[in-house]
Amino acid sequence: MEKLQKQGYSAFLNQYFRENEELFSNLSKKQKPHTMMITCSDSRINPALLLNAQPGELFITRNIGNIVPPYLPAKGATQAAIEYAVNVLDIPKIVILGHSNCGACAHMYHQTNKNEPSLPHVENWLQYIIPAKSAAMLEVHANHNNNIFELTEKHNVISSLQRLMEYPYIQTRLVNHEISLEGWWYDIGSGKVEMYNFNTRHFEPVIKEIS
Numbered sequence: 717m718e719k720l721q722k723q724g725y726s727a728f729l730n731q732y733f734r735e736n737e738e739l740f741s742n743l744s745k746k747q748k749p750h751t752m753m754i755t756c757s758d759s760r761i762n763p764a765l766l767l768n769a770q771p772g773e774l775f776i777t778r779n780i781g782n783i784v785p786p787y788l789p790a791k792g793a794t795q796a797a798i799e800y801a802v803n804v805l806d807i808p809k810i811v812i813l814g815h816s817n818c819g820a821c822a823h824m825y826h827q828t829n830k831n832e833p834s835l836p837h838v839e840n841w842l843q844y845i846i847p848a849k850s851a852a853m854l855e856v857h858a859n860h861n862n863n864i865f866e867l868t869e870k871h872n873v874i875s876s877l878q879r880l881m882e883y884p885y886i887q888t889r890l891v892n893h894e895i896s897l898e899g900w901w902y903d904i905g906s907g908k909v910e911m912y913n914f915n916t917r918h919f920e921p922v923i924k925e926i927s
């Protein structure tokens with residue numbers, strides 16, 4: 717593993733860094749990212765790869781389940797990252813990026829048995845997904861859509877958007893049209909991204925046809 721990491725770093729230094737020395741020279745003085753992304757810690761999610769973005773473009777905060785907690789009680793790194801992104805870096809767009817096969821959402825349906833390790837911090841953190849689970853279960857009954865996991869992942873993005881809209885400084889910026897919020901759901905197996913439409917209240921493909 718250590719050898720692999722050294723090889724990876726060496727490849728970065730000799731290829732990507734050399735080809736982009738001017739970019740890194742500019743970035744060494746300041747950052748001006750255009751988008752904040754709040755996404756899952758899941759190893760399969762790579763926002764910069766997904767958007768073909770260079771260093772300096774995306775301000776990213778990650779946690780398990782791409783959760784935005786409520787504004788209060790403000791105890792967490794996620795609230796601090798949002799506050800810094802909006803009030804210091806003045807970032808005009810926040811994207812919440814959820815995804816398929818999310819372990820955090822699936823965990824909500826997982827029956828723990830006594831042979832498994834206890835996960836007090838995980839259990840405590842995932843309480844924020846309870847409203848999404850309830851909404852997903854209602855939708856399964858109403859629409860006969862049986863993909864409860866995908867529905868939970870999508871409702872979890874919507875819950876996070878709703879909580880984000882309750883942050884006072886975000887409310888102010890929304891009223892003044894100084895910030896935009898988006899909710900995305902990324903399907904790992906197909907590369908497809910769907911975006912939440914606030915008017916239709918559905919997730920819709922960002923690009924209609926993927927060739």
Ligand SMILES: [Zn+2]
Pocket residue numbers: 756757758780781782815817818819820821
């Ligand atoms: Zn996840």
